[in-house]
Amino acid sequence: MTLDGKHREELQVALRLHEISGERVGEVLAEVEAHVRETGEDPVEAFGRPHECAARVAEQLDRRTGTRSTLAVAVSGLATAALVVFGSDFLLDALFSSTDVVAYTLEDTVALLVLLVLVVTGTTLAFQACTAQWGNAAFGGAAICVVALGIAAQFASGGLVDDVPPLYALPRWAAIALGSAALAGAVTLLLRAVRRGRVVYPQMS
Template identity: 65%
Template sequence: MMTLDKKYRDELLVALRMHEISGERVGEVLAEVEAHVTETGEDPVEAFGRPREYAAQVAEQLDRGTGKRSTMEVVASGAAVAALTMFGSDYLLDGLFADAATIPYTLKDTVALVTLLVLIVSGTMLFFAAFTAKARNQVYAVAAVVTFALCIVSQIVIGSVFDDVTPLYEMPRWAAIALGGVLVLGVIGMLARAIRRGRVVYPKAY
C-alpha cells in the first residue's frame, strides 16, 4: 500500500496556509490527497500537480463560506497585527525603561514608526503574493526584497529630515505602559484566534 510522500504533504500544507485557507479545509484537502494516493498508488504530482499549483487551484474554488478569507480581510488583519505589535511594543518598552515621568514623541518618531509599519505590511503582502500568485512570482519576490530594504533606508532618511527635538505629543509613563500592555494583549488575542483557525483538523471519516 502506497502512502503520501512526507515532502509532498509538507509542501502542500505550507502552500495551502499561504492562501489563508482554514485549518479545517486544509485537513480535508490533505485527507483527500492521502486517500487518493493510498487507494490508487498514483504519484501525487501526476494526480494533483505540484503542491503550489494544487493549492492555488483549491484556493480558487473557495470563498469565505468554504474556508478562505478574502484578500481585504487578510490585508486588514495583517496590518492590524503589525500596527498593534509595533505601537504596543514601542509604548510598553518606552514606559518600562523611561527615566522621566513623561515620555516625549517627536515628529521623527511618529513618521518613522508609521513608515516602517506601511513598508513591513507591504513587504509581507508581496512576499505572500510571491508564493501564491500563478504568474509574476519573481516580480513579487523582488518587490518584497526591495520593500524590506526600504525599511532600513527610510529610517536613515527620516532621521536626517524630520525634527527629533520638538515633542509632537507627550505621554505619562504610566499611560505608555498601560496603552502598550493593552495593545500587546490585543496582538496575543489575534494570534491565538489565528492559531485556532489554522489548526489542521482532519475529517472524522479519516
C-alpha cells in the first residue's frame, strides 16, 4: 500500500504551518510513507489526521533546532504584513494620484495602522485554526470576525478621525520608490520562508 497523494499533501501543509523545518518535514513524510508501505495500515489509523500528526510532531521537537522560535515567527510575520500594507498603500496612492504630491491625513494613518493590527490578528487566528488540536472552529470564527471588523473599521475611520490637515506629504516619485522597496522587502522575506520550508528527504544509504 502506498500513501495517498492527497493525504501526503495535507500532512506536508500541516507540518509547514507549524514552522517545522524542511528537513524534518521530509523525515516525517518518509517515516509515514515507509510505515504505510511496509504494514499496509491506514495512515489516519496509524498517525491520526494530518493536523493531529503535525501537532504531535511539533510538540516533540527540540525547539532550538526543529522549529523557528515563536518570537522569530512573530517578528517575521509582523514585518511582512507591515511591508505589504504600507508598501501597497504608498505605491497605489502614487500610481493613481492626479498630482505630483501624495498627502496623508490622520485618517489615512489611523486606518492603515488599524488595518495592519487586524491583518496580523486575523492571520494569527487563521493559523491557530489550522494548527490547534482543539478549538479549530472557534479560532476560524474569530478570524472571520476580525476580517469583517477590519473592513468595517476602514469605513468607520472616516467618521471618527479628522481628515484635515495632512500630517505629511511625499513627492509622487518618493511614494512610488518607498512602496516598491517595501513590497520588494516583503517578497524577500517570503522567499526566505519558502527556501527554509523546502522539503528535504533523508539520504538513503
